[in-house]
Amino acid sequence: MNEKPKTSTVLLAAAVCLLPLLAACAVIKQDRPLLSVREYERMIVGRLDAEYVGTDNCVSKCHQHEKIADDFKHSVHGEQIKPETGLPLVNCESCHGPGSLAIENISDDVAQNDEKKVKCDTSKFLDIKNLPTPAQSLICLKCHSAASTPSLALWNASIHALNDVGCFDCHKLHKGPQQKVSREQMAEMCYGCHPEIRAENSLFSHHPLREKKMACVDCHEPHGSTQSHLLKGNTVKELCTRCHMDKQGPFAFEHGDVTENCANCHTPHGSINNNLLNAAMPFLCLQCHAGHVVGSDLAVNGTSVNATPLFNNRCTDCHSQIHGSDVPTGTEKKGVFLK
Ligand code: HEC
Ligand code: HEC
Ligand code: HEC
Ligand code: HEC
Ligand code: HEC
Ligand code: HEC
Ligand code: HEC
Ligand code: HEC
Ligand code: HEC
16 A cells, blocks of 8 residues: 655655755864764654653643743644644644653642652753754754745755754743744844844944834845845845835946945945945045046146045035936936936
């Protein structure tokens, strides 16, 4: 008989296929012994002599976990129920490993346990906090394969995974029912490891991250992306023009190809210059252009009279359509971005 493989088997198989990559990546930058994938897997199987007892058994016997259990019940994880069995698809033991040994010595009477100070023996669970990071992430990846969570497709090659950042460095699962990182708390969470971005965002000109009108994930994909710096989209221009559509063009008169990368002139998180500019005017423009003079009373016998060198000016006072223009201005029908 040709039996159809169970979905869980397929998911597991998919996860296992990703493992060699994960293990290989993890050791590229780190000077630590190369472990085979099987070793990481073994670390997360848990005690082979322990049995699964179910969330109710765990929780009813250890009432100090009431808040955790209550939050969990209201979380996306806790709400997952296997329709055919009515049992939860995700329960405490999905992540912590089988629990029978941990509660072996505890009686059903909570008061009695308290009195005798008998506690759940947490050393019998997976040592979840002390596993190597790739093994920690495997606990999650066994369910969150690229097939079930597309945003994780590039996880193994991401700069976070390669630098030993794991799933629950960012996802604080027991802080409340929220399993996803909320937009409210995201910046603070990221700043924990990227303090320089907080400093940049506190500058005068900035994207409204600190006002919480935007979040890091509007521009970044923390799980891995095909662009450098974990950026969303295929190019910087594509990313920026999702919101700044008026800068997208095409224009009859393009600014060379410089607007293909908005970062030629702008910095994303914050700047001491107006309009998130990399450098103050006119220095920004003078990186690529020579300054020039304009006006009627300019050249007398070959020397400038009464003409202020224009690099004292904001170039965009005149070249106001700096991102491109459809109107030819100046001599020779050029589009010098005057209007
Ligand atoms: C989706 C995976 C997952 C599930 C499901 C899960 N936990 Fe956890 N738990 C973790 C992780 C990861 C940690 C350690 C990191 C942390 O504290 O965020 C942890 C830590 C803990 C801790 C230690 C907290 C501390 O501060 O030391 C307790 C207690 C706990 N879990 C109980 C439970 C109980 C009870 C359930 C079921 C109601 C449960 N967990 C379900 C992933 C999970
Ligand atoms: C036993 C399977 C299983 C394990 C193990 C598991 N998850 Fe999940 N997780 C799910 C399912 C099922 C969902 C709900 C469907 C979905 O969003 O993909 C989910 C949803 C989520 C969500 C989305 C919540 C939301 O509000 O949309 C996050 C975040 C998450 N899991 C993180 C984790 C992390 C981090 C770990 C490892 C500590 C983990 N999960 C381990 C099965 C699992
Ligand atoms: C650097 C921080 C960071 C790490 C590491 C991280 N996540 Fe996330 N994750 C986030 C953020 C932020 C979001 C919220 C995305 C949003 O709101 O669009 C998220 C969202 C999710 C979601 C919700 C579904 C989705 O695609 O938006 C799941 C599931 C998830 N993460 C699982 C994982 C798993 C599993 C790992 C480890 C393999 C992991 N995450 C590692 C930051 C992280
Ligand atoms: C408006 C889009 C945008 C937002 C919002 C954003 N970033 Fe960035 N980020 C970028 C771009 C673009 C780069 C690449 C910069 C470059 O090429 O110099 C970058 C680069 C980075 C880098 C690499 C170091 C560096 O400065 O070049 C880090 C770390 C980073 N961002 C973290 C964050 C964090 C944390 C948040 C949220 C608090 C955030 N970013 C919000 C667009 C954004
Ligand atoms: C546990 C620490 C940690 C957390 C939390 C964290 N990161 Fe990172 N992040 C790192 C490390 C380590 C690197 C790689 C080394 C580096 O470039 O700083 C990195 C790299 C990056 C880069 C690429 C930097 C580059 O130069 O290309 C970006 C972008 C980034 N993180 C954004 C985020 C965002 C957005 C969040 C929040 C959703 C976040 N990080 C949360 C540790 C963290
Ligand atoms: C998710 C939407 C979004 C994305 C993506 C985005 N921006 Fe913005 N941008 C905004 C918002 C919102 C503001 C603030 C507008 C306001 O305050 O009126 C802003 C403001 C600006 C400003 C003016 C800042 C000032 O001081 O007045 C510049 C310049 C800018 N963005 C450039 C960029 C560049 C370059 C990128 C790509 C790296 C980018 N933006 C990506 C939403 C976005
Ligand atoms: C050649 C340099 C240069 C490039 C490249 C560039 N900008 Fe600008 N941008 C400027 C200057 C200069 C200003 C300020 C204009 C002013 O002072 O009137 C500005 C202002 C802005 C503003 C705020 C004012 C407004 O007009 O809304 C946004 C938003 C913006 N740019 C987005 C972008 C985006 C998106 C890209 C990439 C497609 C980009 N810029 C590429 C030079 C540039
Ligand atoms: C990264 C380099 C770079 C920066 C910075 C830059 N430009 Fe340009 N600019 C170019 C290139 C390349 C061209 C196209 C040259 C050509 O076609 O001969 C150009 C063309 C122009 C033109 C002529 C357009 C035409 O139709 O002939 C003007 C005017 C101009 N830039 C003004 C500015 C101003 C003002 C700034 C500062 C806000 C600036 N540029 C910043 C590279 C730059
Ligand atoms: C007082 C208004 C004014 C200011 C300020 C100004 N320009 Fe111009 N610029 C013009 C005019 C008008 C033209 C068209 C000249 C023509 O084609 O006859 C022009 C032309 C140009 C050209 C195209 C030259 C060519 O030969 O194709 C460039 C490049 C340029 N300006 C760069 C700059 C830079 C860089 C600054 C700042 C340092 C600047 N401009 C400041 C008015 C100005």
